[in-house]
Amino acid sequence: MATRSTIMDTNSFRPEMAKELDPETRKLTEEREVLGPAYRLFYRKPVHLVKGVGSHLWDADGVEYLDVYNNVASVGHCHPRVVEAIANQASLLNTHTRYLHENVLNYADDILSTMPDEIDRIMFQCTGSEANDLAVRVARTYTGGQGIIVTTEAYHGNSALTSGLSPALGTAQTLGLTMRMIPTPDTYRLEIDGVPASQCRPEVFGAWMAGEVRKAVADMQRHGIAFAGLLADSIFSSDGVYPDPVGYLKPVIDAVHELGGVWIADEVQPGFTRTGDAFWGFARQGIVPDIVTSGKPMANGLPTSMMAVRHEVLEPFAGSIPYFNTFGGNPVCMAAAQAVLNVMRDEDTMGNARTVGAHFKSVLTEMQQHHACIGDVRGAGLYIACEIVKPGTKEADQPMALNILESLREHRVLTSVCGRYGNILKLRPPLVFSDSDIDWFADAFEKTLSELKA
Amino acid sequence: MATRSTIMDTNSFRPEMAKELDPETRKLTEEREVLGPAYRLFYRKPVHLVKGVGSHLWDADGVEYLDVYNNVASVGHCHPRVVEAIANQASLLNTHTRYLHENVLNYADDILSTMPDEIDRIMFQCTGSEANDLAVRVARTYTGGQGIIVTTEAYHGNSALTSGLSPALGTAQTLGLTMRMIPTPDTYRLEIDGVPASQCRPEVFGAWMAGEVRKAVADMQRHGIAFAGLLADSIFSSDGVYPDPVGYLKPVIDAVHELGGVWIADEVQPGFTRTGDAFWGFARQGIVPDIVTSGKPMANGLPTSMMAVRHEVLEPFAGSIPYFNTFGGNPVCMAAAQAVLNVMRDEDTMGNARTVGAHFKSVLTEMQQHHACIGDVRGAGLYIACEIVKPGTKEADQPMALNILESLREHRVLTSVCGRYGNILKLRPPLVFSDSDIDWFADAFEKTLSELKA
Numbered sequence: 001m002a003t004r005s006t007i008m009d010t011n012s013f014r015p016e017m018a019k020e021l022d023p024e025t026r027k028l029t030e031e032r033e034v035l036g037p038a039y040r041l042f043y044r045k046p047v048h049l050v051k052g053v054g055s056h057l058w059d060a061d062g063v064e065y066l067d068v069y070n071n072v073a074s075v076g077h078c079h080p081r082v083v084e085a086i087a088n089q090a091s092l093l094n095t096h097t098r099y100l101h102e103n104v105l106n107y108a109d110d111i112l113s114t115m116p117d118e119i120d121r122i123m124f125q126c127t128g129s130e131a132n133d134l135a136v137r138v139a140r141t142y143t144g145g146q147g148i149i150v151t152t153e154a155y156h157g158n159s160a161l162t163s164g165l166s167p168a169l170g171t172a173q174t175l176g177l178t179m180r181m182i183p184t185p186d187t188y189r190l191e192i193d194g195v196p197a198s199q200c201r202p203e204v205f206g207a208w209m210a211g212e213v214r215k216a217v218a219d220m221q222r223h224g225i226a227f228a229g230l231l232a233d234s235i236f237s238s239d240g241v242y243p244d245p246v247g248y249l250k251p252v253i254d255a256v257h258e259l260g261g262v263w264i265a266d267e268v269q270p271g272f273t274r275t276g277d278a279f280w281g282f283a284r285q286g287i288v289p290d291i292v293t294s295g296k297p298m299a300n301g302l303p304t305s306m307m308a309v310r311h312e313v314l315e316p317f318a319g320s321i322p323y324f325n326t327f328g329g330n331p332v333c334m335a336a337a338q339a340v341l342n343v344m345r346d347e348d349t350m351g352n353a354r355t356v357g358a359h360f361k362s363v364l365t366e367m368q369q370h371h372a373c374i375g376d377v378r379g380a381g382l383y384i385a386c387e388i389v390k391p392g393t394k395e396a397d398q399p400m401a402l403n404i405l406e407s408l409r410e411h412r413v414l415t416s417v418c419g420r421y422g423n424i425l426k427l428r429p430p431l432v433f434s435d436s437d438i439d440w441f442a443d444a445f446e447k448t449l450s451e452l453k454a
Numbered sequence: 455m456a457t458r459s460t461i462m463d464t465n466s467f468r469p470e471m472a473k474e475l476d477p478e479t480r481k482l483t484e485e486r487e488v489l490g491p492a493y494r495l496f497y498r499k500p501v502h503l504v505k506g507v508g509s510h511l512w513d514a515d516g517v518e519y520l521d522v523y524n525n526v527a528s529v530g531h532c533h534p535r536v537v538e539a540i541a542n543q544a545s546l547l548n549t550h551t552r553y554l555h556e557n558v559l560n561y562a563d564d565i566l567s568t569m570p571d572e573i574d575r576i577m578f579q580c581t582g583s584e585a586n587d588l589a590v591r592v593a594r595t596y597t598g599g600q601g602i603i604v605t606t607e608a609y610h611g612n613s614a615l616t617s618g619l620s621p622a623l624g625t626a627q628t629l630g631l632t633m634r635m636i637p638t639p640d641t642y643r644l645e646i647d648g649v650p651a652s653q654c655r656p657e658v659f660g661a662w663m664a665g666e667v668r669k670a671v672a673d674m675q676r677h678g679i680a681f682a683g684l685l686a687d688s689i690f691s692s693d694g695v696y697p698d699p700v701g702y703l704k705p706v707i708d709a710v711h712e713l714g715g716v717w718i719a720d721e722v723q724p725g726f727t728r729t730g731d732a733f734w735g736f737a738r739q740g741i742v743p744d745i746v747t748s749g750k751p752m753a754n755g756l757p758t759s760m761m762a763v764r765h766e767v768l769e770p771f772a773g774s775i776p777y778f779n780t781f782g783g784n785p786v787c788m789a790a791a792q793a794v795l796n797v798m799r800d801e802d803t804m805g806n807a808r809t810v811g812a813h814f815k816s817v818l819t820e821m822q823q824h825h826a827c828i829g830d831v832r833g834a835g836l837y838i839a840c841e842i843v844k845p846g847t848k849e850a851d852q853p854m855a856l857n858i859l860e861s862l863r864e865h866r867v868l869t870s871v872c873g874r875y876g877n878i879l880k881l882r883p884p885l886v887f888s889d890s891d892i893d894w895f896a897d898a899f900e901k902t903l904s905e906l907k908a
Contacts, residue, residue: 318490319491319492321624322494328581
């Protein structure tokens with residue numbers, strides 16, 4: 001199985017597909033030339049969306065879609081309370097943090113109240129990339145080291161620094177000289193001392209992963225690089241979603257600390273109640289990070305991100321180097337973020353992610369019994385991965401996964417793929433996903449698999 | 455004269471000043487501890503703003519201020535057309551660029567129509583830092599070099615890469631190993647072959663600066679570093695605002711090209727009609743960049759930025775490396791940016807910047823005759839710098855500049871300082887600044903200078 005090396009062999013429209021499109025869609029795809037070749041457009045037949053409500057989207061022809069992919073609209077597309085908060089604050093004032101404003105302070109307190117007491121400082125940026133970029137600088141200044149460890153399919157951002165820590169970008173992206181990679185904690189395929197990882201106790205699986213961290217740090221030392229920390233998402237989203245067994249990260253983080261590093265918990269994916277078990281992915285794993293970053297789900301689509309951190313870890317950086325983010329923490333973004341947090345509490349998105357997510361997983365597990373191409377169903381809350389494999393094997397079947405994706409799109413269900421082999425359906429809907437949404441998905445998935453005779 | 459080495463010896467509140475504050479303001483400053491020590495708060499007596507309209511702001515006690523500083527609210531605070539565009543689009547849909555949407559395409563075409571034909575591709579990010587970070591990566595991939603030149607007081611962003619290209623951050627910030635600095639084009643203090651720079655023809659002053667570029671590239675080569683390009687703002691804002699003589703950048707950019715580099719025009723400050731003479735700072739100088747970046751003034755405060763570029767310069771990067779910015783180019787940010795551009799045209803902000811800016815400069819030049827502490831008044835359009843010096847000399851007087859700043863704040867006028875010595879008043883109001891605003895400023899400035907017996 002080849003690994004991804006370009007941006008093309010995944011869920012992407014390519015210009016030669018344009019002839020299949022209706023004139024209006026074709027025109028829009030052609031106009032995108034102005035954006036240059038780095039922009040990826042989903043689907044052989046791209047979707048032209050114009051409206052969203054909850055977990056549903058509508059295209060320009062009025063066709064309704066089910067959104068099983070977009071975690072940015074965390075409390076549902078165009079949630080009226082978030083829209084109102086944005087409109088109200090935008091009409092009053094939008095300046096920066098060099099003047100006093102309550103919004104940034106109130107939100108800082110409120111979001112920190114969802115975290116362990118040790119995490120007592122927070123800084124605001126606009127994107128997850130900016131949050132991770134800053135977090136790595138903070139970690140390096142605190143530890144005095146440069147070495148960062150990530151997993152082999154990690155994605156942590158699009159800045160020069162974070163791109164170099166994102167092997168998922170493919171082989172054309174140069175990785176940082178001082179970074180090292182450890183294997184994806186692939187509970188579907190790995191065996192630890194001959195025992196399938198899925199059957200290992202968390203301590204055993206964790207000990208294996210801690211060993212990989214030790215090996216990476218030893219290699220850094222061999223090259224004169226001091227260890228700064230581990231940058232990892234507790235659900236390993238980009239690697240292919242590996243949330244279980246709960247507890248396996250404890251020995252890993254213990255090793256990181258023992259080796260003098262810090263753990264940067266990239267919560268862009270598992271945070272904000274997504275896993276259903278806790279507000280944060282690290283809390284689900286029962287561990288306390290040194291630095292927490294997040295972005296995507298934080299303000300339902302307004303560019304807003306954060307880096308929360310223990311004060312003693314922040315001090316060496318923030319006490320000596322000025323950092324100003326013009327838009328970071330502005331009153332409008334903070335109003336949107338506060339509204340999202342209020343909705344998460346009032347509508348109990350964590351409870352919904354837990355119960356609806358469990359139902360969703362059980363429906364998929366049931367379907368797995370009848371469809372041999374579904375190799376594995378795993379996940380936590382409303383983040384579920386569905387491995388598409390060659391029947392009777394664990395061999396990734398990316399072409400089939402992409403066909404499933406395209407067929408689901410024809411059945412008006414939007415999702416995408418992830419993982420090293422690009423064969424894993426990534427089911428990550430808005431947190432307001434409902435049981436009737438599951439029915440829609442299950443019906444479309446069943447039809448898709450029948451049509452593809454999978 | 456010492457250069458800045460910490461964040462403290464400039465326009466900053468310090469905790470020991472808290473005892474002077476009213477209880478409410480004091481409480482807010484204390485609550486900011488949660489943001490950590492990197493956040494800088496303006497003024498010994500910080501301002502707690504709650505409302506903005508046009509170039510005016512109001513604090514929590516209902517006191518009205520004149521805004522002579524904030525270029526982010528480019529078309530005026532809370533412009534109703536921008537607020538409406540944001541509210542409307544936020545209530546309809548806010549997704550990302552992997553689906554088709556008209557807003558990003560329409561805005562791309564519209565903003566590119568303000569630039570030379572050669573600049574024919576554009577990518578969207580959320581902050582100026584992200585735009586510059588990407589621009590440097592694009593320049594490096596295109597040229598195959600790593601070496602970037604900036605001026606000695608440049609500020610180009612807060613990411614790991616762009617911080618290393620921002621000497622203005624002070625000596626605690628480590629600069630990149632492959633960057634080199636050239637002197638600020640200080641037309642107030644420099645002499646070229648014994649002639650004051652302010653009296654030099656543009657070709658002569660430009661030839662001096664081109665020579666500095668050649669020396670920097672020669673030094674790079676001596677260290678085995680291939681030249682990638684010059685990252686510079688055509689008004690040299692952070693260095694202290696040096697827009698004239700018009701035309702002096704032509705020989706500099708010619709030298710950059712001759713040496714195999716590209717010019718990244720950082721238009722965060724001079725772009726979007728600010729100089730009054732052209733939509734872009736580079737156009738005012740009559741030169742065409744290879745890459746153009748902007749952010750701050752683009753969407754009146756929503757986090758929105760861009761990197762526009764010649765297609766042949768973009769291709770090597772964008773054709774091989776995926777780049778996705780989750781929030782970049784989203785329908786809401788694009789709606790806000792489009793509204794800003796529409797307002798700039800409909801309200802002729804360029805014309806206003808030109809005429810009101812010229813009047814503003816003439817008022818200040820007149821005041822200079824009566825106040826020996828005003829060493830120089832220079833600028834273009836609504837970006838004016840006022841050098842505060844020790845009378846009869848060109849020696850920077852930062853303590854006096856800071857006293858002026860604080861006194862202006864007492865007279866309800868908001869501004870700040872810039873430049874190597876932190877002694878330059880930075881007058882950079884919203885583009886809707888008016889003649890009556892100038893009267894307000896002039897009155898406050900006159901009182902300030904009298905009170906300080908300057």
